[in-house]
Amino acid sequence: MKMTKLLKAAEKAVKQSLRLRKGEKFLLVTDKEKMEIAEAFAYWAKKIGAETTTYLMTDTLRPITQPTRLFIEMATKATAIAYMLDARIEEKPFRGYMVKTGMEHSRICMMPGLTKNMMERLVNIDFKEMDTFTQKVIKALKDTDDVLVENPEGTRIQFSVKGRKWANDNGDISRKGMHGNLPAGECFTAPVEESFSGKLVVSLIDDKLGRGVMEFEKGRLVGFSGKGIAAVIQNIGKDETGRIIGEFGIGTNRKARITANMLEAEKAFGTAHFAIGDSYGMGKNSSQHHYDALVDKISIRAKGKIIVKDGKFLL
Numbered sequence: 001m002k003m004t005k006l007l008k009a010a011e012k013a014v015k016q017s018l019r020l021r022k023g024e025k026f027l028l029v030t031d032k033e034k035m036e037i038a039e040a041f042a043y044w045a046k047k048i049g050a051e052t053t054t055y056l057m058t059d060t061l062r063p064i065t066q067p068t069r070l071f072i073e074m075a076t077k078a079t080a081i082a083y084m085l086d087a088r089i090e091e092k093p094f095r096g097y098m099v100k101t102g103m104e105h106s107r108i109c110m111m112p113g114l115t116k117n118m119m120e121r122l123v124n125i126d127f128k129e130m131d132t133f134t135q136k137v138i139k140a141l142k143d144t145d146d147v148l149v150e151n152p153e154g155t156r157i158q159f160s161v162k163g164r165k166w167a168n169d170n171g172d173i174s175r176k177g178m179h180g181n182l183p184a185g186e187c188f189t190a191p192v193e194e195s196f197s198g199k200l201v202v203s204l205i206d207d208k209l210g211r212g213v214m215e216f217e218k219g220r221l222v223g224f225s226g227k228g229i230a231a232v233i234q235n236i237g238k239d240e241t242g243r244i245i246g247e248f249g250i251g252t253n254r255k256a257r258i259t260a261n262m263l264e265a266e267k268a269f270g271t272a273h274f275a276i277g278d279s280y281g282m283g284k285n286s287s288q289h290h291y292d293a294l295v296d297k298i299s300i301r302a303k304g305k306i307i308v309k310d311g312k313f314l315l
Helices: 007-015 032-048 069-077 090-105 114-125 127-141 226-234
Strands: 025-030 052-055 080-083 108-110 147-150 157-158 165-170 179-181 186-189 197-205 209-216 220-226 243-251 272-277 290-295 297-302 304-311
Touching: 007 032, 007 114, 025 032, 025 069, 025 114, 032 052, 032 114, 052 069, 069 090, 080 090, 090 108, 090 179, 090 226, 090 290, 114 290, 127 179, 127 297, 127 304, 147 226, 157 243, 209 226, 220 226, 226 290
Parallel strands: 025 052, 025 080, 080 108, 108 179
Antiparallel strands: 147 157, 147 297, 157 197, 165 186, 186 243, 197 209, 197 290, 209 220, 243 272, 272 290, 297 304
């Protein structure tokens, strides 16, 4: 087979991120639009000698909110999972199930909304360089109780991350219990919920471009405006766990751009994102919901020092 840019990126994903080994049980969850990407993953998995199963989600079965009994059996017996369905808001509970199951029984690479262009541009990169820089960002913010995030649009949010664990999404999804994205390139944690108060002015939420405002008091969303946020709140319904702050993240992938695709946008260098809903075990909140919202042109102050100024790192 001719070595294309896609195949090179898939090789990096399979051999360096997931580090598949001979005899492993590898589950690929895809749709028709991502089949070319899935085939590239499967090519390298077969080369390695992994036992690979491809699950094609037909559009007639979507949106899917809960797994079937047969799917549960496959997911719990896999030792590595790659998820690459396009991102749909109604499928958040299913994605939540995938993350929880993947971390409990194996390891999982989540790629909702992945495109061929993103694979070629953002996965075939120097993971080591990105990892080193991301560690510097974590060091500058770890255990601080005075984080301040602002931007010219009116964002002003203050909170603590003292005592909270940080995750370095550096592309390493090689061990049981691990969960990460491809493309990679962020660090994230869960703010101390009671400390989180102020206003976020976002440019993107859950793949919906457009200005939105989110107001928080002691970790809970108490006010909002904007069509994208309204759609998210409608999907949450009466589930109060979906309105609690669950994540604070910073993008560290130099090649990522702000687009109507949160999988890429949240990795954009020098941006911040905040999620309401599940905290992935890093905070107090557990929820079937998790919605990322992007804040750009940010300035971040922590430990009395400016870490980011107008979207540019000062590290």
